[in-house]
């Protein structure tokens with residue numbers, strides 16, 4: 148079943164169009180990543196989905212409901228963790244959770260929410276004494292208080308140390324396993340690759356890539372790089388298509404393992420060593436950087452025309 152549906156979304160601030168013709172769907176229980184550079188339109192999209200802003204054009208549905216028209220029902224079944232939460236600095240963590248519990252029907256017990264967010268040890272600490280990463284955890288504790296069916300997480304692990312980030316990933320995966328649909332934005336591409344089964348990449352308000360995470364990455368080329376042995380030229384190599392990058396010969400190929408085998412066999416037959424050999428399947432970061440490069444070359448060619 149589709150939990151989140153965005154179809155032809157457009158949202159402007161005055162003359163500036165922040166989101167243009169954005170469409171995607173998120174299945175129930177799925178973790179979906181909304182990716183893009185600063186200003187791409189991710190937060191705007193999340194705010195429309197959460198009913199904080201009305202779309203200018205297009206249709207948005209959360210659990211089949213219109214977040215603006217059916218605002219109360221959408222609020223009841225969704226949780227949201229935005230980038231800047233307003234806390235009362237003098238309340239303790241426990242008092243903050245208790246205050247929020249008053250606004251939620253059938254909330255989780257306080258200790259359960261704090262436990263899930265990894266904040267048990269901080270219950271008695273005043274909010275103003277929390278670190279940046281701990282504040283994000285408190286945000287998460289509040290967002291999951293109502294056991295939401297749909298959870299919007301806007302950069303949920305910003306400011307967390309690597310351990311806390313991994314712990315938070317476990318919480319997010321656990322929630323998804325229990326059936327929660329999760330839409331997250333993040334600048335940590337490793338995080339998106341680890342958590343999400345589908346994604347879209349936005350740039351300047353539009354979707355520039357998207358689909359299933361595994362399928363999208365499988366369609367990307369991997370990389371094989373090594374230092375060219377002395378007195379060997381690119382043309383001597385057994386596979387065509389190598390490009391020079393400094394001292395390295397670099398292949399971008401669909402099956403980097405196979406290419407590496409061929410190259411190693413060839414080198415062994417000649418008593419050569421392939422120093423600094425690196426064999427990598429494509430990562431989300433490669434895709435992201437490739438898109439950025441394409442865009443730069445587009446801009447360059449536009450400049451040439453002008």
Ligand SMILES: Nc1ncnc2c1ncn2[C@@H]1O[C@H](COP(=O)(O)OP(=O)(O)OP(=O)(O)O)[C@@H](O)[C@H]1O
Nearest residue numbers: 160163164165183184185186187188189190191192
């Ligand atoms: N209230 C507003 N008024 C005017 N412009 C806005 C407003 N909110 C956002 N924008 C602009 O809309 C664009 C998209 O912003 P948005 O916050 O959705 O991007 P984002 O992808 O979440 O970026 P980041 O990764 O930096 O959080 C930006 O250029 C931003 O300056």
